[in-house]
Amino acid sequence: MIINLNINGSNIKVEVKEDEYLSETLRNNGCKSVKRGCDKSTCGACTVLVDGIPVLSCSYFSHRAEGKSITTLEGVIEEAEKLGEHIINEGADQCGFCTPSLALTTISMKRELGNPTEEDIKHYINGNLCRCTGYEAQMKGIKKYLEVE
Amino acid sequence: MKVLDKKRPKILKIVNQPIPKRDGKKLVTGAAVYTDDLAPRDALIVKILRSKHHFAEILNIDTEKAEKIEGVECILTYKDVPDVRITRAGQTFPEPSPLDWKILDNYVRYIGDEVAVIAARNEEQADKAMRLIKVDYRVIEPVLDYKTAVQSKSIVHFEKDSRVNYDIGFEPEKNIASHLHFDIGDYEKGFRESEIILEREYETQATNPAMMEPVTTYTYMDEYDRMTVVSATQVPFHVRRMIANSLNIPTSRVRVKKPRIGGGFGLKQTAASEFFPALVTLKTGKAAKIYYSRKEVFLATTRRHPFLMKVKIGANRDGKIKAFDFEAISDTGAFGEHASTVIEACAEKSMAMYNKVDGYRFDATAVYTNLPSSGAFRGYGKTQGLFAVESIVNELAKEIGMDPTELRKMNLIKKGENLLLGTNHVYEDDIIRQDSCELDFLIDRGKELINWDENYPGKDMGNGKFRGVGMALSIQASGVLNIDSASATLKFNSDGFFTLLISATDMGTGCDTILSQMAAETLQVPLENIVVYAADTDVTPYDDGSYASSSTYVTGRAVVEASETIIEKLKKEVSEISHTKIDEIEYDNGVFAWGEDSISLKDLGYRLNCRQVMATGSHTCSKEAPPYKSGFALVEVDTETGKVDVLEFAGVVDCGTVINSNLCTVQTQGGILQGIGMALYEDINHDFAGREMNDSFMTYKIPTRKDSPKIMVDFAKSYEPTGPYGAKSIGEVVINAAAPAIADAIYNAIGVRFRKLPITPEKVFFALNK
Numbered sequence: 001m002i003i004n005l006n007i008n009g010s011n012i013k014v015e016v017k018e019d020e021y022l023s024e025t026l027r028n029n030g031c032k033s034v035k036r037g038c039d040k041s042t043c044g045a046c047t048v049l050v051d052g053i054p055v056l057s058c059s060y061f062s063h064r065a066e067g068k069s070i071t072t073l074e075g076v077i078e079e080a081e082k083l084g085e086h087i088i089n090e091g092a093d094q095c096g097f098c099t100p101s102l103a104l105t106t107i108s109m110k111r112e113l114g115n116p117t118e119e120d121i122k123h124y125i126n127g128n129l130c131r132c133t134g135y136e137a138q139m140k141g142i143k144k145y146l147e148v149e
Numbered sequence: 150m151k152v153l154d155k156k157r158p159k160i161l162k163i164v165n166q167p168i169p170k171r172d173g174k175k176l177v178t179g180a181a182v183y184t185d186d187l188a189p190r191d192a193l194i195v196k197i198l199r200s201k202h203h204f205a206e207i208l209n210i211d212t213e214k215a216e217k218i219e220g221v222e223c224i225l226t227y228k229d230v231p232d233v234r235i236t237r238a239g240q241t242f243p244e245p246s247p248l249d250w251k252i253l254d255n256y257v258r259y260i261g262d263e264v265a266v267i268a269a270r271n272e273e274q275a276d277k278a279m280r281l282i283k284v285d286y287r288v289i290e291p292v293l294d295y296k297t298a299v300q301s302k303s304i305v306h307f308e309k310d311s312r313v314n315y316d317i318g319f320e321p322e323k324n325i326a327s328h329l330h331f332d333i334g335d336y337e338k339g340f341r342e343s344e345i346i347l348e349r350e351y352e353t354q355a356t357n358p359a360m361m362e363p364v365t366t367y368t369y370m371d372e373y374d375r376m377t378v379v380s381a382t383q384v385p386f387h388v389r390r391m392i393a394n395s396l397n398i399p400t401s402r403v404r405v406k407k408p409r410i411g412g413g414f415g416l417k418q419t420a421a422s423e424f425f426p427a428l429v430t431l432k433t434g435k436a437a438k439i440y441y442s443r444k445e446v447f448l449a450t451t452r453r454h455p456f457l458m459k460v461k462i463g464a465n466r467d468g469k470i471k472a473f474d475f476e477a478i479s480d481t482g483a484f485g486e487h488a489s490t491v492i493e494a495c496a497e498k499s500m501a502m503y504n505k506v507d508g509y510r511f512d513a514t515a516v517y518t519n520l521p522s523s524g525a526f527r528g529y530g531k532t533q534g535l536f537a538v539e540s541i542v543n544e545l546a547k548e549i550g551m552d553p554t555e556l557r558k559m560n561l562i563k564k565g566e567n568l569l570l571g572t573n574h575v576y577e578d579d580i581i582r583q584d585s586c587e588l589d590f591l592i593d594r595g596k597e598l599i600n601w602d603e604n605y606p607g608k609d610m611g612n613g614k615f616r617g618v619g620m621a622l623s624i625q626a627s628g629v630l631n632i633d634s635a636s637a638t639l640k641f642n643s644d645g646f647f648t649l650l651i652s653a654t655d656m657g658t659g660c661d662t663i664l665s666q667m668a669a670e671t672l673q674v675p676l677e678n679i680v681v682y683a684a685d686t687d688v689t690p691y692d693d694g695s696y697a698s699s700s701t702y703v704t705g706r707a708v709v710e711a712s713e714t715i716i717e718k719l720k721k722e723v724s725e726i727s728h729t730k731i732d733e734i735e736y737d738n739g740v741f742a743w744g745e746d747s748i749s750l751k752d753l754g755y756r757l758n759c760r761q762v763m764a765t766g767s768h769t770c771s772k773e774a775p776p777y778k779s780g781f782a783l784v785e786v787d788t789e790t791g792k793v794d795v796l797e798f799a800g801v802v803d804c805g806t807v808i809n810s811n812l813c814t815v816q817t818q819g820g821i822l823q824g825i826g827m828a829l830y831e832d833i834n835h836d837f838a839g840r841e842m843n844d845s846f847m848t849y850k851i852p853t854r855k856d857s858p859k860i861m862v863d864f865a866k867s868y869e870p871t872g873p874y875g876a877k878s879i880g881e882v883v884i885n886a887a888a889p890a891i892a893d894a895i896y897n898a899i900g901v902r903f904r905k906l907p908i909t910p911e912k913v914f915f916a917l918n919k
């Protein structure tokens with residue numbers, strides 16, 4: 001089937017299978033920041049924004065996104081670089097496989113919550129698993145980016 | 150042996166600085182850098198039909214219907230693979246692991262074992278074809294309990310062609326993959342003269358490394374008709390050899406490249422996925438790709454060897470430890486990857502910090518079962534052994550009423566003293582002497598961080614919750630003595646910058662960054678003037694790969710050597726250009742000077758335009774330079790639910806010079822959190838029929854942000870004279886000590902001793918409500 005998507009500001013028509021998930025569609029269309037860590041909505045690596053709301057694209061059917069606006073990290077690259085710098089300065093990027101989705105979720109959190117507390121942050125990004133860093137340095141970087149005390 | 154001490158620079162500019170990871174920006178912004186991001190769009194999709202039985206003979210495979218599905222390119226079975234047994238372990242040749250594995254076999258040995266390889270144009274077609282393959286099995290009684298595997302009537306590897314490269318105590322007819330026995334010193338005297346002897350049994354479980362990027366590989370034939378393998382692997386050179394051997398093609402026809410790796414922790418040392426797309430590409434001539442599902446990562450790759458350990462300790466009432474006795478069985482699963490070396494690593498290091506004993510005895514057997522294969526996982530046998538040894542030392546402290554930190558200080562190895570032995574029973578003084586060892590500091594600093602004096606042993610919080618503190622120590626290796634080898638090549642470029650070619654594999658560890666730091670420091674150039682490239686077996690020099698905590702210590706030495714050599718070579722060029730004697734030329738901060746004259750690297754680069762100056766450094770690990778760590782836990786136990794919360798954890802590390810404080814700190818925090826996961830909940834269980842129950846992140850819990858306690862990290866001021874810039878390893882030492890420290894903290898909170906991991910709320914609850 002053919003569906004209409006707005007990916008990072010561009011309207012495109014894409015051919016998808018009926019049971020295709022959005023993670024696959026996006027990766028096939030050049031959005032490689034969308035990673036696949038589990039394909040079972042348990043790791044957060046495939047997070048994208050659908051009409052501004054973070055969703056796990058590995059369990060979101062592509063056809064459900066018909067007519068919707070999708071944002072991947074490629075679409076907010078300037079913001080990602082700002083946040084990224086804080087994360088990198090803390091040494092919190094190890095293998096990096098979890099960081100694109102973490103960055104996108106954090107950017108979405110900033111838009112949604114404005115001024116979150118440490119607890120809010122932990123809660124918002126708890127679904128973004130990382131096996132390398134022990135989370136602490138990521139948190140430091142995120143707090144610096146959000147200018148949270 | 151060569152000691153770098155004399156070259157110890159006064160002020161380090163680039164080494165020992167918190168330099169950002171060089172690939173950081175690209176990783177954080179989601180660039181296409183991992184294997185699957187780079188795979189060609191038209192690659193065939195490879196899927197694997199896996200065994201539903203623990204143990205069975207394949208009588209017949211009918212692929213006729215499946216082959217007719219549109220888009221199916223080929224379906225391959227055991228009839229289509231060379232009759233060669235190898236090991237997938239990814240170790241230096243000659244591999245210590247038994248050669249007991251075939252790409253496809255007519256026997257399946259665990260649920261998840263490969264039965265057929267399907268290649269199709271897309272995933273849907275491959276899945277459809279898979280469902281149409283009919284397999285007739287003759288089911289065989291499986292071996293499911295490793296504790297009784299030796300007595301089992303069923304033999305996992307009965308075939309005649311499984312063999313070993315050298316003696317590792319391989320007795321497949323008894324389901325023994327490897328057996329190791331030795332004793333050192335007069336341990337019998339030690340026990341005879343002991344005033345107190347404790348004997349305990351400990352058990353550690355199977356855990357999955359669970360790196361975030363699943364196992365993945367793609368392959369194609371290049372323009373010279375050579376097999377190119379692009380894979381998330383820790384060991385490109387070993388993969389090259391394993392692919393060539395298993396497919397019966399010359400090694401010269403195989404090229405292996407590794408892009409960015411999304412974590413490994415040892416799992417990506419044993420080759421799980423590489424063979425299947427390579428087989429398809431060889432048969433079809435077409436590009437092929439495989440991407441394991443998370444379930445396949447759980448079921449069909451490797452995990453930590455479960456260990457059952459019986460440990461005995463002999464001591465005097467004043468706390469002097471006199472002897473150990475250590476017996477273990479480990480479960481290597483269906484294949485013997487890392488079976489012998491994991492028990493060896495356990496034997497050589499678990500008791501190594503207590504070097505003042507009269508002796509110890511060690512006896513361990515790694516057995517085959519019809520469960521998924523065990524393999525390398527950060528900590529590698531020491532994690533298991535140290536859980537038992539550090540726990541029994543804590544129990545001894547309780548028994549004689551001593552503070553465990555004081556007890557340790559009485560018995561620990563000190564700087565300048567010898568380990569009891571080195572890897573593979575090396576006893577030469579200058580190899581096993583500890584030139585850097587700050588264990589006392591690790592203990593004192595850890596106590597400070599966790600507020601030991603106030604918190605020890607524990608207290609009742611008055612709301613059904615109890616707190617306690619506990620501690621343990623950790624030791625690892627820095628590379629495998631006399632085995633781990635690495636080379637590094639530097640290429641001098643026209644604009645005066647250098648290309649650093651290495652085959653250490655940065656899987657998030659940051660070795661591309663820290664090895665560049667070492668090159669920049671030695672060459673006295675800004676970091677930007679070092680371009681790093683890793684790893685491609687056609688281009689970059691030989692390295693075992695990144696495992697056994699070898700990249701900093703072993704590859705680092707190669708990098709320093711290459712840097713020193715290329716300066717000498719460049720001096721020679723300058724001497725020719727300037728008609729000056731070499732020893733009249735000084736090199737300082739990117740400038741060669743002689744008499745009144747000088748030339749910068751940049752100008753020299755242009756002058757040498759048509760002459761390529763290169764240098765390679767090589768190093769083989771030739772010293773026992775283990776890193777050490779102390780771990781201190783503050784826990785709170787909820788007696789109503791049995792839940793244990795780690796509130797704070799302090800890890801203090803002696804890794805010699807800290808090459809990059811940011812990266813070392815984060816590695817330590819990450820390692821500690823993995824250790825906490827292992828202590829409290831990570832576990833692979835099997836149901837009554839032996840089927841794996843933990844095959845997703847829903848059922849196999851790894852620590853999340855909310856589970857993560859405050860983790861405090863500090864480093865000893867330490868300098869290892871044989872390490873590059875005084876550095877030792879860090880990658881693995883940081884995972885150990887968490888489990889025994891937490892187990893002791895729980896004891897100090899509620900007075901119940903847990904000797905079997907993980908310490909789940911159920912276990913705590915039932916222990917309290919017995």
Ligand code: FES
Nearest residue numbers: 039041043044058
């Ligand atoms: S890949 Fe979607 S949550 Fe893991």
Ligand code: FES
Nearest residue numbers: 095098130131132
């Ligand atoms: S950095 Fe590797 S998973 Fe987070």
